[in-house]
Amino acid sequence: MNHVKSERIALTLACVLAFVFAFPYNVSAMHIMEGYLPLAQCVIWDAAALPFLAVGVVRVRHVLQSQRRLLILLAMSGAFIFVISSLKIPSVTGSCSHMTGTGLAAILFGPAITCVLGLIVLIFQAILLAHGGLTTLGANTFSMAIAGPLFAWFLYKLGKSLKINRKVNVFIAAAIGDLLTYCVTSLQLATAFPGESGVTASIAKFLGVFAPTQIPLAIVEGLLTVLIIMGMESFAEPELRELRWEGEIKA
Amino acid sequence: MSGILIALFIGIMLYGRVPWLLLAALCLGAAVLITLGRHRNTRFLTIDVLAQVSRLNRVSADLKFWTAIALTAVCASARSPATGVFLTVLMFLLIVCVGGLNPRDYLRLLALPASFLALSGLAMLFEISAQGVGIIRVPFFGTWLCVTEEARNRAVIVTTRAFGAIGCLYMLSLTTPTPDLIGVLRRTHCPDVLIDLMYLIYRDIFLMLSMYRAMRDAAKSRLGYVNYPTQVRTMGNLYANLLACGYQKAKRNFDAMESRCFDAGVRFLERGTTAKAPARAAAHTAAAIGIVGLSVLLR
Numbered sequence: 220m221n222h223v224k225s226e227r228i229a230l231t232l233a234c235v236l237a238f239v240f241a242f243p244y245n246v247s248a249m250h251i252m253e254g255y256l257p258l259a260q261c262v263i264w265d266a267a268a269l270p271f272l273a274v275g276v277v278r279v280r281h282v283l284q285s286q287r288r289l290l291i292l293l294a295m296s297g298a299f300i301f302v303i304s305s306l307k308i309p310s311v312t313g314s315c316s317h318m319t320g321t322g323l324a325a326i327l328f329g330p331a332i333t334c335v336l337g338l339i340v341l342i343f344q345a346i347l348l349a350h351g352g353l354t355t356l357g358a359n360t361f362s363m364a365i366a367g368p369l370f371a372w373f374l375y376k377l378g379k380s381l382k383i384n385r386k387v388n389v390f391i392a393a394a395i396g397d398l399l400t401y402c403v404t405s406l407q408l409a410t411a412f413p414g415e416s417g418v419t420a421s422i423a424k425f426l427g428v429f430a431p432t433q434i435p436l437a438i439v440e441g442l443l444t445v446l447i448i449m450g451m452e453s454f455a456e457p458e459l460r461e462l463r464w465e466g467e468i469k470a
Numbered sequence: 471m472s473g474i475l476i477a478l479f480i481g482i483m484l485y486g487r488v489p490w491l492l493l494a495a496l497c498l499g500a501a502v503l504i505t506l507g508r509h510r511n512t513r514f515l516t517i518d519v520l521a522q523v524s525r526l527n528r529v530s531a532d533l534k535f536w537t538a539i540a541l542t543a544v545c546a547s548a549r550s551p552a553t554g555v556f557l558t559v560l561m562f563l564l565i566v567c568v569g570g571l572n573p574r575d576y577l578r579l580l581a582l583p584a585s586f587l588a589l590s591g592l593a594m595l596f597e598i599s600a601q602g603v604g605i606i607r608v609p610f611f612g613t614w615l616c617v618t619e620e621a622r623n624r625a626v627i628v629t630t631r632a633f634g635a636i637g638c639l640y641m642l643s644l645t646t647p648t649p650d651l652i653g654v655l656r657r658t659h660c661p662d663v664l665i666d667l668m669y670l671i672y673r674d675i676f677l678m679l680s681m682y683r684a685m686r687d688a689a690k691s692r693l694g695y696v697n698y699p700t701q702v703r704t705m706g707n708l709y710a711n712l713l714a715c716g717y718q719k720a721k722r723n724f725d726a727m728e729s730r731c732f733d734a735g736v737r738f739l740e741r742g743t744t745a746k747a748p749a750r751a752a753a754h755t756a757a758a759i760g761i762v763g764l765s766v767l768l769r
Contacts, residue, residue, distance in 0.1 A: 252583055254554075254635020255590070255628065258547040276661050283663065287732070288724050294670030295678075295720040299713050301671065302678045305514070339668050343675070346643045346651065347517050349582060353639060354542050412594055412628070428593040439702065446706020447713075454714035458721075 250344070250359055251404060253352020256411050264407065265357030268338075271365045275335040292458060297336040300324050301343055305350075321400055322393030323444045325368035326375050327451070327459065333372075337364025362403035371396025386445050394441030401433045402426065477501040479588040482595055482617055503577070514679065517579070517643050525570040526645035528741070530750055535654045537757050538642035544765040545634040554630025561637030569645050576640070583636050587629055594625050648672050653740045666736040674716070681715055682708070 256264075283290050304320040324333040338360050344350040351359045371392045378388035409421035451459065477497035521527060526534070545557050566573050595617050642651075649672065656665045685708050689695065694704035724732075 252586055252590075252632050252636065253639045254542060254546050254632040255587075256546070258543060261546065276663055279667075280661070280663050288721075290666060290736075291670065291720045291724045291727075292717060294667055295674050295716040296713070297667060297671040298674030298678045299709075299716055301675050302682060302712070303709055306682070335664070335667070336671075339664065339671055342668070343648070343672065345639065346648060347515055349517065349579065349636070349639065349643070352542075352635065353539065353642075354546050354635065408590065412624070424593055424596075425590075428589065442702055443706050443709070446703065447710045450707050450710025451713060454710055455717050458714075458717040 250341075250351035250363075251355040251407060253345070253349075253355060255352075256355050256358055256407070258354070260407070260411050261354045261357060263357075264355075264361050268357045268360045268365060271334050272338060272360070275331045275333075275338075278331040279335050286461075289461065292461065293332065293336065296324075296328060296332075297339055300336055301340045304340065305344065305348055318440050318443060319363060319367065319397055319400055321363055321367035322371040322389075322396035322440065323447060325372040325396065326389060326392060326444070326448060330365075330369045330372045333368040334360070334364045337368065340364075358407050362400050362407060366403045367396045367400035370399045386449070389445045389448050390441040393444035394437045397437040397440045398433065401429060401437075405429065474501060476584055476588040479591050479595075482592075482622070503581075515675075516575075518648060520571060520575065520644050521647050524565075524645040526564075526568060527647060527650075529645070530753070531646050531650035531654050532657065533750070533753055533757060534642055534646050535651065537761065538638045540761045541764070542635045542638045544761065545631055545638060548631055548634075549627070551626050551630040554627075554632070554634035557634030558630070558637045561634075561641045564641055565637075565644055571644060576644075579640065579644075580636070583632070587632055591625050591629055594628065595621050647741075649738060650740060662735070669736050669738055674720070677719060678712060678716055681719075682712055685711060 279293070283293075300320045300323075303318050303323070305317060307317065321333070321337070324336065328336065338356075341351055341356060341359050341364060342353075345352050345356065374395055375388060375392035378391060383391075405422055405425040408425045409418050413421050477500050480500050481493060481497045541557060545553055548554060562576065565571050566576055649669070652665060652668045652672065655668070656662075689704050689708060693700070694708075695701050
């Protein structure tokens with residue numbers, strides 16, 4: 220097809236504009252930035268995350284009392300979550316995006332351990348990468364290390380009891396868990412900044428802003444999670460069986 | 471891309487408040503600054519490297535930690551933009567002039583949160599309403615996207631607050647090596663399981679990264695990233711293999727630890743501070759008085 224010059228320019232411009240506005244730059248869109256929430260909200264989310272963390276820490280401690288070796292394996296798992304959630308993943312749009320790893324961790328290690336590892340990973344991300352922050356740690360922990368993994372784990376269990384195909388099940392759990400994380404983040408931002416039109420309209424607004432990046436991202440995350448879990452079962456099965464007291468590795 | 475976002479954000483924030491020529495210059499300047507900052511190839515975990523070479527890294531980690539936390543709290547509860555602006559400047563001076571960090575590095579590190587702030591700032595500025603009200607009105611499928619004066623004031627406060635808080639966070643993370651920070655947490659009586667895990671995870675991150683780099687290069691040299699579907703498949707296999715290799719390494723580490731009388735506790739040596747005890751006490755008191763004074767002054 221031959222275009223005249225003005226048409227070509229218009230087309231290029233349209234593509235550039237679509238690119239700029241439809242797929243905003245996506246650095247740590249899931250993490251709430253340091254200082255972004257008012258202090259009262261930070262404290263509320265800290266308090267909301269605390270009971271889950273307490274349960275997680277108690278669980279981990281009990282497990283470690285019986286098997287000291289698991290400390291080392293758990294630490295490696297935590298480093299793994301940090302690494303995969305900080306590295307860029309191939310994104311359709313070429314923008315810079317990260318996996319959250321919430322679904323993967325929940326399916327591999329179970330929700331109680333995921334919340335402890337998630338907390339540590341979030342602290343390191345705040346300190347080492349400036350993703351998220353220390354005051355917003357509670358809010359981020361709640362959305363990324365508690366709500367997302369719990370939901371993903373629940374979906375995975377549900378899918379298993381309904382005897383859905385394993386790959387489809389993992390995909391659904393990871394992708395929906397990822398989307399839920401992002402809904403919780405939007406809820407947190409919306410309750411902090413309700414605007415004039417109320418919290419509901421504000422949620423819709425924040426969901427709308429992040430949706431173009433998060434929905435494709437959730438799909439990629441789901442696909443990657445399936446690949447990783449399938450690969451893992453052939454590469455690392457003995458270790459995963461050791462960690463299996465709670466996490467679901469193999470049917 | 472983030473440059474355009476930031477320029478747009480600044481444009482809307484200052485629209486009608488400054489002459490249009492200055493406005494255009496400011497927007498353009500911000501966009502150019504961000505774009506130039508982004509073009510450089512930043513290494514992964516730059517912050518950790520910079521913290522190790524900072525001139526402030528021998529100052530007591532406890533002092534830095536509690537100061538950063540207190541200042542962030544002051545900043546997060548501020549009701550005027552002055553607090554945020556003041557803290558941003560103060561932290562810039564502390565990190566760059568006292569800590570000896572290259573200002574260009576610092577600006578590059580700030581560019582990252584700035585683009586996030588601009589994006590969510592835009593979301594906060596625009597409201598959808600049936601009638602066009604406010605300073606800026608854009609028709610949008612039968613309704614209006616409006617920016618009101620009130621929304622703009624709120625966005626100013628939130629943005630300055632966030633910048634101040636990010637400054638405090640950077641003050642902590644760019645001057646304090648992570649093991650020292652974990653030491654602070656240990657002294658606050660965090661559960662020992664958490665502390666042990668943090669020490670080990672911090673070390674494992676570097677092991678994992680070096681393994682990741684080797685695997686990525688191997689995959690790249692075998693056309694593992696040649697197109698999008700291959701890329702996703704390579705990534706999945708690589709991550710699975712990464713965890714498997716990580717576990718192998720962890721098991722060898724455990725055997726080594728066990729043979730050296732590992733009894734479930736993990737302790738590492740911490741670097742001492744150069745300051746003597748009285749000097750340290752004086753510094754702590756001065757910091758406490760400074761923070762209280764600041765929070766009273768800046769309310």
